[in-house]
Amino acid sequence: MAEMIRKSSVDEVVNHLILAGTCILLMITGYAFLFHVEIIGALFGGFNTMKTVHNWLGVAFILSLLYSLHHYLIDALEYDADDLQWFKVAGGYLSHKVKVPPMGKYNPGQKLYYLAVVVFGMTITISGFGLWFFQSNATVMLYSHLIHNISFCVFVIAVPVHIYLGTLANPGTFQIMVNGMMPLKDAQKKHPKWIKAIGKM
Amino acid sequence: MANDTTNKRKAILVTPENCIGCRACQVACKSWNQLDAIKTKNTGTYQNPPDLDADAFNIIKFIEVPSQMDPMRWLFLSRRCMHCGDAGCMTICPSPGALFRTPEGAVAFDHKKCIGCKLCSSACPFDVPRYGEDGKMSKCNLCADRMAASMTPSCVKTCPTGALKFGNRDELISAAQKEGFKTIYGEKDLDGLGTIFAFKDEPKLYGMLENPSIPTSVIFWHTYLKPLSLIGLGGVVAAAAIHYLAIGPHKEEEEKEEV
Numbered sequence: 001m002a003e004m005i006r007k008s009s010v011d012e013v014v015n016h017l018i019l020a021g022t023c024i025l026l027m028i029t030g031y032a033f034l035f036h037v038e039i040i041g042a043l044f045g046g047f048n049t050m051k052t053v054h055n056w057l058g059v060a061f062i063l064s065l066l067y068s069l070h071h072y073l074i075d076a077l078e079y080d081a082d083d084l085q086w087f088k089v090a091g092g093y094l095s096h097k098v099k100v101p102p103m104g105k106y107n108p109g110q111k112l113y114y115l116a117v118v119v120f121g122m123t124i125t126i127s128g129f130g131l132w133f134f135q136s137n138a139t140v141m142l143y144s145h146l147i148h149n150i151s152f153c154v155f156v157i158a159v160p161v162h163i164y165l166g167t168l169a170n171p172g173t174f175q176i177m178v179n180g181m182m183p184l185k186d187a188q189k190k191h192p193k194w195i196k197a198i199g200k201m
Numbered sequence: 202m203a204n205d206t207t208n209k210r211k212a213i214l215v216t217p218e219n220c221i222g223c224r225a226c227q228v229a230c231k232s233w234n235q236l237d238a239i240k241t242k243n244t245g246t247y248q249n250p251p252d253l254d255a256d257a258f259n260i261i262k263f264i265e266v267p268s269q270m271d272p273m274r275w276l277f278l279s280r281r282c283m284h285c286g287d288a289g290c291m292t293i294c295p296s297p298g299a300l301f302r303t304p305e306g307a308v309a310f311d312h313k314k315c316i317g318c319k320l321c322s323s324a325c326p327f328d329v330p331r332y333g334e335d336g337k338m339s340k341c342n343l344c345a346d347r348m349a350a351s352m353t354p355s356c357v358k359t360c361p362t363g364a365l366k367f368g369n370r371d372e373l374i375s376a377a378q379k380e381g382f383k384t385i386y387g388e389k390d391l392d393g394l395g396t397i398f399a400f401k402d403e404p405k406l407y408g409m410l411e412n413p414s415i416p417t418s419v420i421f422w423h424t425y426l427k428p429l430s431l432i433g434l435g436g437v438v439a440a441a442a443i444h445y446l447a448i449g450p451h452k453e454e455e456e457k458e459e460v
Contacts, residue, residue, distance in 0.1 A: 031430070034295070036296075036297035041297070047295070047296040047297070047299075047314065047316050048296075048316045050316075051316045093451070096452060135319035138322065138323040141319065141322075142324075142418050142419070143418070145320060146422060146426075149422050149426045149427075150426065152426075153429050153433055157433040160434060160441065161437050164445075168450060169444070171450055
């Protein structure tokens with residue numbers, strides 16, 4: 001069997017599962033509120049219960065997102081010349097012929113995606129709390145409602161892209177989300193700068 | 202974004218000039234809708250209760266407008282849900298069936314389906330929705346149950362002076378216009394209100410909004426953000442499928458070195 005290397009700690013994997021699970025459930029219940037999808041409401045025992053579930057899923061989501069900061073934030077804020085080159089070749093996703101520059105643990109697409117999730121995760125949560133706790137203030141409610149829905153649009157567009165790139169578009173990647181491991185050989189090709197940094201090249 | 206209204210639309214016509222401030226309408230409303238009494242304090246006005254409440258679907262506003270000509274001028278204005286043709290509360294409500302349009306064109310509510318999010322009050326141009334102790338919305342529903350049995354709303358039924366009239370909306374408007382009321386408040390606003398007013402004076406004198414409208418952010422959300430959330434999701438899923446078929450998943454470069 002090929003030699004494996006740990007890309008994500010158990011801590012990271014579990015937290016990402018919570019973040020992903022709450023995020024997807026929040027989006028599904030969000031769509032149900034937005035478009036009056038009665039069948040989704042029925043799955044939760046009615047819209048009353050679904051509101052409570054949606055609110056508390058939001059709490060779990062933001063706790064998980066805040067916890068993830070120590071996993072990814074430092075990496076997500078560091079960019080170098082190879083990252084710039086990565087954008088010029090669109091990460092190699094638009095053609096298999098271009099040469100993709102050597103990457104560290106994360107490519108700049110992932111890093112920007114993470115920053116977007118942090119920013120809009122904060123706006124959607126703060127506005128969510130606005131809708132939850134400032135019901136007697138119409139101004140707060142209207143601004144919160146607007147910001148909540150703008151952030152929602154960002155999530156429903158960005159998250160499916162992330163899911164596609166983490167599954168079908170990059171075979172083998174999904175395994176990392178499940179057990180945190182990837183073959184060392186693949187890591188040497190995909191993340192040479194990271195492997196060099198940990199001395200396994 | 203108009204909510205459906207039928208051509209048999211009913212309305213209440215308020216003619217404040219005829220109102221004597223007896224508040225029988227308030228009592229009749231409480232009686233029919235079985236609303237609890239509210240403890241209030243005398244604050245120096247006959248207006249009581251001071252505002253709409255989860256247990257007060259209609260009130261008479263007592264407005265004093267003293268002038269040199271008429272130092273004792275006192276206006277009475279019957280206030281309730283306006284039953285907008287284009288109702289902000291219905292547009293923003295996230296719970297299906299909690300607010301609904303009756304066949305007569307009234308905006309009615311289902312207490313059980315309300316989830317108590319209180320978005321309706323922030324989208325209402327007229328500050329009508331109120332919330333009971335259970336956090337759920339209640340307001341005038343134009344006596345939807347009475348209308349369904351071809352009866353007049355209880356407030357209109359009891360009004361002794363004709364300050365409140367009920368009937369087909371078109372007919373009420375043309376009758377009022379024949380009587381000499383040039384403009385009917387609520388005739389055109391928000392696709393026509395279901396509570397319309399025949400004022401002799403400027404509506405502003407009675408504290409009415411000059412151009413009632415649904416908050417801009419709610420219209421923006423309804424017109425652009427809602428469709429965007431669907432088109433956006435569909436778009437990226439389609440783009441992913443096209444990418445998968447046209448370009449294909451990432452492949453590690455063939456391991457030429459080893460050959």
